[in-house]
Amino acid sequence: MLHKYRWYEYVLIYCGVAVFLTFVLAPFVEAFVVSLRPLSGLFSIPYKFITDEMSFEAYFSMWKNVPLLWRYMLNSFFIATVVTVLGLICIIPAAYAFARFEFPARNSLLGVFIAVNMFSGAVLIIPLFKLMQQYGLLNTYFAMIAPGTAFVIPTGIWLLRSYLVRIPKELEEAAWVDGAGKIYTLVRVIIPVALPGIVVVTITAFITAYAQQFIYALTFNSVNELNPLPVGLFQFFGRQSVVWNELMAASLVGILPVLFVYVFLQRYIVAGLTAGAVKE
Amino acid sequence: MAHTAKKKDYFPYLLLVPATLVMVAIVAYPLFETFRLSFTNTSMSPKYEYVGLANYEKIMSRRFPEVIARTFYWMGLSVALKMLIGTLGAVLLNAMVPGRALFRILVMPPWVIPIAIGVFIWGWMYNGQFGMLSGMAQRLGILSGPFEFLAYKNSAFMATIVTDVWIGVPMVTLYLLAAMQSISKDLYEAAWVDGASRFYRFRRITLPLIFPSIATMALLSAIATFNSFDIIWILTEGGPRGATTTMIIDTYKTAISRFKYGEGAARTVMIVLFLGSFTFIYFVLLSRLAKRSPNNAA
Numbered sequence: 001m002l003h004k005y006r007w008y009e010y011v012l013i014y015c016g017v018a019v020f021l022t023f024v025l026a027p028f029v030e031a032f033v034v035s036l037r038p039l040s041g042l043f044s045i046p047y048k049f050i051t052d053e054m055s056f057e058a059y060f061s062m063w064k065n066v067p068l069l070w071r072y073m074l075n076s077f078f079i080a081t082v083v084t085v086l087g088l089i090c091i092i093p094a095a096y097a098f099a100r101f102e103f104p105a106r107n108s109l110l111g112v113f114i115a116v117n118m119f120s121g122a123v124l125i126i127p128l129f130k131l132m133q134q135y136g137l138l139n140t141y142f143a144m145i146a147p148g149t150a151f152v153i154p155t156g157i158w159l160l161r162s163y164l165v166r167i168p169k170e171l172e173e174a175a176w177v178d179g180a181g182k183i184y185t186l187v188r189v190i191i192p193v194a195l196p197g198i199v200v201v202t203i204t205a206f207i208t209a210y211a212q213q214f215i216y217a218l219t220f221n222s223v224n225e226l227n228p229l230p231v232g233l234f235q236f237f238g239r240q241s242v243v244w245n246e247l248m249a250a251s252l253v254g255i256l257p258v259l260f261v262y263v264f265l266q267r268y269i270v271a272g273l274t275a276g277a278v279k280e
Numbered sequence: 281m282a283h284t285a286k287k288k289d290y291f292p293y294l295l296l297v298p299a300t301l302v303m304v305a306i307v308a309y310p311l312f313e314t315f316r317l318s319f320t321n322t323s324m325s326p327k328y329e330y331v332g333l334a335n336y337e338k339i340m341s342r343r344f345p346e347v348i349a350r351t352f353y354w355m356g357l358s359v360a361l362k363m364l365i366g367t368l369g370a371v372l373l374n375a376m377v378p379g380r381a382l383f384r385i386l387v388m389p390p391w392v393i394p395i396a397i398g399v400f401i402w403g404w405m406y407n408g409q410f411g412m413l414s415g416m417a418q419r420l421g422i423l424s425g426p427f428e429f430l431a432y433k434n435s436a437f438m439a440t441i442v443t444d445v446w447i448g449v450p451m452v453t454l455y456l457l458a459a460m461q462s463i464s465k466d467l468y469e470a471a472w473v474d475g476a477s478r479f480y481r482f483r484r485i486t487l488p489l490i491f492p493s494i495a496t497m498a499l500l501s502a503i504a505t506f507n508s509f510d511i512i513w514i515l516t517e518g519g520p521r522g523a524t525t526t527m528i529i530d531t532y533k534t535a536i537s538r539f540k541y542g543e544g545a546a547r548t549v550m551i552v553l554f555l556g557s558f559t560f561i562y563f564v565l566l567s568r569l570a571k572r573s574p575n576n577a578a
């Protein structure tokens with residue numbers, strides 16, 4: 001058979017996978033083990049992977065020692081959610097336009113949108129900072145939401161467009177024959193049919209927005225109550241004596257929402273984030 | 281299409297209004313502003329003057345060329361490692377062995393979590409006194425004493441690259457895996473019937489057919505790596521003694537930490553020029569690939 005491996009090939013493959021996954025997952029295991037150790041056990045020499053007196057202590061004490069922790073987590077969640085919703089409001093109509101209508105300069109316009117992907121927030125930070133300062137928008141949620149929104153749109157348009165192209169045109173034509181308006185057709189015919197595609201775009205946008213809050217919050221915000229988790233924790237990371245077990249516990253709790261989303265919807269996410277590999 | 285027969289149809293433009301507004305406000309206008317500010321001496325105060333090319337002269341004569349070279353070195357090394365490990369990972373995950381579905385799920389976490397949080401964990405691992413890497417290396421006898429990875433120029437440089445690779449590898453792996461799975465099984469079967477070995481099939485079928493995806497991914501990773509900020513800022517803030525100061529970090533320090541917006545803007549213009557040329561190459565590559573396989577063109 002084609003996919004029949006010899007025993008040594010199995011050994012080779014599994015050893016390779018083990019090394020590969022160790023590289024990918026070791027930091028998470030280490031973070032978890034660190035979060036379970038008491039501080040005294042952490043600073044033991046020589047290094048021990050497993051120490052005595054492991055406990056979930058840090059997961060309780062961190063709320064007291066990082067008083068705004070729940071605020072940071074809610075902020076992260078809130079910012080990512082608003083970015084996703086605003087992003088979808090821009091993405092859905094634009095993707096529909098690129099998928100279904102012929103108009104002058106369509107392809108070059110799509111190219112311009114995709115080209116925005118080459119920038120990150122870091123490139124535009126100076127003028128954005130000046131603009132926000134000018135309009136008094138520093139230290140607001142808006143300052144952290146607006147740039148995030150801009151950077152989920154290009155990928156979203158690209159993903160959703162390739163999904164919409166595959167929906168049969170007869171659906172819309174039938175709606176028009178029945179006298180439905182164009183906006184009505186989009187909202188009542190296209191969006192329901194395209195829902196699986198929209199779900200992929202939504203998840204992709206949310207994960208991106210949740211992952212990329214650091215630089216905007218670091219630069220545009222100095223009000224601690226508004227900070228998202230990465231910047232909230234960064235203050236503790238930078239100190240002389242870092243309370244590592246609590247920092248790791250808080251980090252792990254902070255990534256739980258995305259890991260949760262990921263485990264249940266991973267099929268869609270992989271499809272969404274790797275789309276284009278086949279088509280391009 | 282039925283509805284395109286109408287002469288003037290403003291509907292598609294109407295659909296593009298929200299996305300365009302956001303792009304103009306957040307990307308296009310700020311980009312234009314960056315260009316304009318790069319010719320000024322703007323700083324904290326609202327008043328500023330146009331100074332011509334002074335900012336560009338300044339950055340060209342100082343250590344900025346060194347920063348550019350370092351950025352390319354950092355990016356080149358990181359992208360090369362990502363492609364190498366990613367391709368090997370994709371080959372392993374493509375093997376038809378029990379457990380492969382689980383392995384594919386386990387690859388993803390570094391990519392979906394907030395970058396900053398992944399970097400906190402690496403920050404601990406690089407800790408010389410108590411971190412995992414130094415500790416393990418001492419146990420295995422590679423190091424004779426504690427080693428502070430982020431305190432020395434070379435090791436800090438490599439440490440930031442390793443973390444960047446860790447974050448980038450899942451994307452590369454899964455992207456190349458998707459490309460490998462889109463290759464028709466018939467090709468492999470035909471080669472197998474002809475008695476081609478597994479390695480031969482990989483070299484003569486898999487590799488040539490996924491090469492376009494490797495090239496695409498390498499360029500996309502290059503762009504992402506060039507823009508990389510969180511990793512270096514959290515681990516070293518560009519130190520020690522500038523060893524990890526890339527163009528993005530240098531620009532951020534100049535503009536945001538030292539309030540020299542004008543000089544920062546000139547640096548940003550340089551960054552945009554580099555990114556623009558990467559993107560140009562990317563589009564040329566895409567259109568070449570589209571021409572070669574018209575049926576698959578997106």
